[in-house]
Amino acid sequence: MDELIVVVASVLGATLRIAVPLVLCALAGVFSERAGVIDIGLEGKMLAAAFAAACLGAIGWPAMAALAGAVLVAMSLGLVHAWACITHRGDQIVSGVALNVIAAGLTAVLGLVWFSQGGRTPDVAAASRFTSMIAGAAAAVRSWPLVGPLLAEVLLDHNALVWLAFALVPASWWLLYRTRFGLRLRAVGENPAMVDAAGISVTRLRYGAVLLAGMLCGIAGSYLTLAQNASFSPGMTAGRGFMALAAMVFGQWHPLRAGVACLLFGFLDAVAIRLQGVPLPGIGSVPVELIQALPYALTVVLLAGFFGRAQAPRALGRAYVKER
Amino acid sequence: MRDVPAALPRWIDVALLPVLNVALALSAAGLVVWAIGQNPLAAVRLLVDGAFGSALAWSYTLYYTTNFILTGLAVAVAFHCGHFNIGAEGQATLGGLGVGLLMLTLDRWLPAALLLPLALLAGMAAGVAWAFVPAWLQAYRGSHIVITTIMFNFLASTLMVWLIVNVLKVPGNQAVESRAFAAGAALPNAKSMLSLIGVEWPDTPLNLAFALALLSCLAVWLLLWHSRLGHALRVVGQSSDAARYAGISPPRMTLVALSISGALAALVGANEIAGVHHKLLLDFVAGAGFTGIAVALMGRNHPFGIALAALLFGALAQGGSELVFEMPAFTRDMSVAVQGFVVLFCGALSQMLRAPVARAHARLSGRPRRRHG
DSSP: OHHHHHHHHHHHHHHHHHHHHHHHHHHHHHHHHHTTOOOTTHHHHHHHHHHHHHHHHHTTOOHHHHHHHHHHHHHHHHHHHHIIIIISOOOHHHHHHHHHHHHHHHHHHHHHHHHOSTTOOOOOOGGGSOOBTTHHHHHHHTTSSTHHHHIIIIIISOBHHHHHHHHHHHHHHHHHHHSHHHHHHHHHHHOHHHHHHTTOOHHHHHHHHHHHHHHHHHHHHHIIIIIIOSSOOTTTTTTHHHHHHHHHHHTTTOHHHHHHHHHHHHHHHHHHHHHTTOEETTTEEOOHHHHHHHHHHHHHHHHTTSSSOOOOOTTTTOOOOOOO | OOOOOSOOOHHIIIIIHHHHHHHHHHHHHHHHHHHTTOOHHHHHHHHHHHHHSSHHHHHHHHHHHHHHHHHHHHHHHHHHTTOOOTTHHHHHHHHHHHHHHHHHHHTTTSOHHHHHHHHHHHHHHHHHHHHHHHHHHHHHHOOOHHHHHHHHHHHHHHHHHHIIIIIISOTTOOSSBOOOOOTTOSOOBHHHHHHHTTOOOOOOSOBTHHHHHHHHHHHHHHHHHHSHHHHHHHHHHHOHHHHHHTTOOHHHHHHHHHHHHHHHHHHHHIIIIIIIISSOBTTOSTTHHHHHHHHHHHTTTOHHHHHHHHHHHHHHHHHHHHHHHHOTTOOHHHHHHHHHHHIIIIIITTTTTHHHHHHHHHHHTTOOOOOOO
């Protein structure tokens, strides 16, 4: 019994930790796409931010400063995206793909040149990292019977960014559905001409949304190298940005549902890690690849409308041309 | 945005703007080279020498070019039908899988003359199947093809890992790969083919697939601009409403375009598996599917332009890997970054220079243009 609880607790804890970058990127996607700008570039922005955070952390910047630097890097990539898609009405998907490729190439090149460790950065010292906020409390309750491991793993033993990511889910909902900014942002993704007619700048709103998305990707990237791992290695985001994109679609461009989808994906991943090489009674050994493939397969099935129809913002992907 | 004349002389749209955009992309890359403390001009000299300096260099360059032509065409055909196929990577993976599975099943029974065409067909069938599902979902269920093809890339690579690790791996062998195909079961390589006509050629991965890639260029050109089907396909890409009015079914054309796309990408798998490695292994596509996006954008989705752009990227890949020896700061990743800049400037920012160029043209041709608004 106790053993089972420890297993459950560790899987749930891992679920949350794995879900953090997904949640942040999915929220980024929600903001950008609700405003009508497709964001395939989540992966690239997160990767660039992870690299920036690791570099700054490795040269001894405190965690918060490294985070801020990484956020700036991700936001400047967002600015390029906005400039290409909004100002020059370029293809939003092509621009996002470009950012992904540029980030993948540049982080590897710069990492090699600056640190000559095959593209990796040196480890970030513990002082510059986000570590468990209330480690004492987690250690204290861990030995309690039954609820101890659950409390420690699922609730207490987390760093600040985990708390932040999950707090941002309801906060994003509130911002999108309960504020004037959110109303306008959603409107500009549905019917930009109407927003324009109301005398509000479509361009400015969309720039704002894309920069906000950049900020969130920046936090996600920082989490990867300042909290989850201690250093950067090339390509370390490993498709998480696309996974987040899938979660966002899965969550029908809604912050709360996207958050739940991220938790589901995180859970599947945590289970896959846990099940590696473990035979299940009656089924035998489940191929890890099968579980890893589930989020992608689920996304395809959902997109096809086989359970629940995802309705994208109506003006998504379309550049706005002001009437004259 | 200031007003830009809708129609510029054709040579500006077809030649000048693409060249300017490429120049911008390459200058951005040069800036990066300079920023990491290397001399961009020296790098270019070494790169060109590494890519074209000898028969050996040429041979490797053309081998890389083969893949880029094929994925570039794959992206372009879908583009002409109005779809963005990010799935060439997965389709090429499946293409290789189809080739490999057929080889592994039949290589001991059939002569090469029968086996190779069959393997090519199996590969193309697998590539088509992998493109067909996202296409069908887009056409009839309204899924977004970009997201489904991305998902299918991940599914393809997971499928490969599972198959090779659990089914095809030789027991007791540390390497994650299948057994080698029988001796004759390979696309003939350039060295053996050219020796038949008395030309001495270095032993490189370049093989018959290069000829297939060139033929594909011709075939795509004939299809798109000289066939009824190709015309229908482009009409759908330009306006699906107009197409429907003309009695063309956009969903059906989507299936056709993506199937062709998948078949072309699958030939990358044939090049790598049947032409080079002669066994199934992981990651043999090595990003060629994504490079295809840059190649298609740079080549303006025209087979001729794609062949040129593919040659440029082939040279970057080959010259870049030579550069690693001379300039330690260089890795393959530098050419990835260059690809990114090309996609950005030739794709997303392709219209950026149109207004200034139009103004310059108007001034130079001495006819002040009417200004609106």
